[in-house]
Amino acid sequence: MKKIFFLFAITCVILVSSCKDKDSDRFKFLTEPVWVAVSLMANGVDATGPGGLLEGFVGDAKFNADGTGTFGTYTGTWQFNVTEDKLILATPSLPITITLDILELTSTSLKVKGSVPDTQNLTGPPIEIQMTFRPK
Numbered sequence: 001m002k003k004i005f006f007l008f009a010i011t012c013v014i015l016v017s018s019c020k021d022k023d024s025d026r027f028k029f030l031t032e033p034v035w036v037a038v039s040l041m042a043n044g045v046d047a048t049g050p051g052g053l054l055e056g057f058v059g060d061a062k063f064n065a066d067g068t069g070t071f072g073t074y075t076g077t078w079q080f081n082v083t084e085d086k087l088i089l090a091t092p093s094l095p096i097t098i099t100l101d102i103l104e105l106t107s108t109s110l111k112v113k114g115s116v117p118d119t120q121n122l123t124g125p126p127i128e129i130q131m132t133f134r135p136k
Contacts (some may be wrong), residue, residue, distance in 0.1 A: 023065075026084045029105050033135035034060040039071065041130045047106060051128060053116075056093070061133060087112055100131070 023031075037118075040047050040054035047054040057072035069078050076091025090097045102113035110133040115126035 019052075024084060026080070026102075029064075029107055030063045030087075030110070033064045033127050033131035035063075036118055037061065037131065038134050038136045039130070039132040042127050044128075047129070054129060054131070056133065060136060068098075103130075107135070 022030065037048075037058055037060075040052075040057055042053040046052070048058050049055065055072055059072045061069065061071045063069045063078050067077050067079055069076065071078075071089060071091070074089075074091040076089060076093070076094050078090075079088050080086065085102050087100045087102055088097060088102070096116065098114060098116060100114040101110055102110075104111040111131070113128070113130040115128050118124050118127050
C-alpha cells in the first residue's frame, strides 16, 4: 500500500510540473510582439533627434525568448531581474549596461524608466530616461 501511495504521489508531482507554464505573462508580453518606440525622453525632453541621447533606440525593439534582441539600431542581450520589475539591457555598442524600471508591461504597452550617467558632465546628476513602446 505504501508503494502504491508513493508511486501515485510521484506521478502527481510529475504531471503538475510538466503542465506548468514556465514563461510568465510578463515574459510573454515582452517577447511576443515587435515593439515600436513611441516616446524616448531624456530629462523630460525628446532625445531622438540627431545627436540625441536616445537616437539609437528609435525604431523597432524585439526581445527574443533566448535573451537576445534588437533595440532600435543596437543588438545585444536583455534580461529581467528576479522579480521581473526591471529590464536589463546590454550591448557592445554602449559603454554601460542599462537597468530600467518597468512602469507598465502589458500586451499593448511597454513603459520603462531609468537613469544613465551624463558622459558630458561626470560630476553632475545622472540623466533620467523614459521610453514608451507599443506593439507593431
